[in-house]
Amino acid sequence: MDTMRERFITVTTELLDEDPRAALVLADISASSFGRAAEAHPDRVLNVGIREQLMIGVAGGLALTGMRPIAHTFASFLVERPFEQIKLDLSHQGVGAVLVSALGSYDWPAGGRTHMSPGDVALLDTLPDWTVHVPGHPDEAEVLLRHAVADGNRNVYVRLSNHQNAEARQVVPGEFLTVRQGTRATVVAVGPMLDAVLAATEGMDVTVLYAASIRPFDAAALRAAGSTDVVLVEPYLAGTSANAAHEALADLPHRVLALGVPRAEHRHYGEMDEHLRAYGLDAEGIKGKLAGFLRP
Secondary structure: OOOHHHHHHHHHHHHHHHOOOEEEEEOOOOHHHHHHHHHHOOOOEEEOOOOHHHHHHHHHHHHHOOOEEEEEEEHHHHHHOOHHHHHHHHHHOOOOOEEEEEOOOOOOHHHOHHHOOOOHHHHHOOOOOEEEEOOOOHHHHHHHHHHHHHOOOOEEEEEOOOOOOOOOOOOOOOOOEEEEOOOOEEEEEEHHHHHHHHHHOOOOOEEEEEEOEEEOOOHHHHHHOOOOEEEEEEEEEOOOOHHHHHHHOOOOOOEEEEEEEOOOOOOOOOOHHHHHHHOOOOHHHHHHHHHHHHOO
8 A cells, every 4th residue: 555645646646637726835755756757847846945934935926827846845945934924925925835744742762852743733723714625544534635626715734644544544635424323422533643543442431533623623523413512633732623612612621632642842853653642543542531520
């Protein structure tokens, strides 16, 4: 099975052939994988070098001309480093781009803190009207990427990771998918957290909702699930979607347990699986926290 990043390269190359509005802006990362696309479309595949702020500025300029730019690099260099340009050159100017990241929160721990970005979605939450997709499988990444590029002039963030589920789900952009039904609680598994959540909740009387799109937050699906005890399991900063869940249930007595990457920096880099265990985001850790939350 290919990775989400590999699927992104394949699909983006196809989109450049299919859609004359599509353009790709890179900051060296993945540039070698787009060699054929750059030869075929030299005016629409632009590599600005290791200048991430410029990458977003160029994307904003392309959007002003009516193009549909896709900007891509690692999450920490795509959202955190050029955040001022995202705020001004995209949101403030009222134009849209598709930002597609790689590496997620802790995909390559050996790269150190510079290559970790657990705060990316929370940072984008400070800006208005962003769509955020967090696929859990390459097939889902393709569906969501194609939808993002075709999605008018909206600002869209597609968060890709090496961490992925064993099988794809039939995702609909903007909607949560009911994977399991129960009565005691509703567990929202975001993107690549689904497999661990399903293993953790095996035999439990809970509803599991799958969110491959997390912004806008599907409040209707959360309310329709029925339970006002909600557990969020996100592969980035813990609590990122807590306010959205509270708003969805604002007129009802409810509880929210938000699981994710803690704010405290984990300085032992290791491997991705070790980070999942350290943060309590493996099946055993999720099961223990969920059992404590539901204990009478």
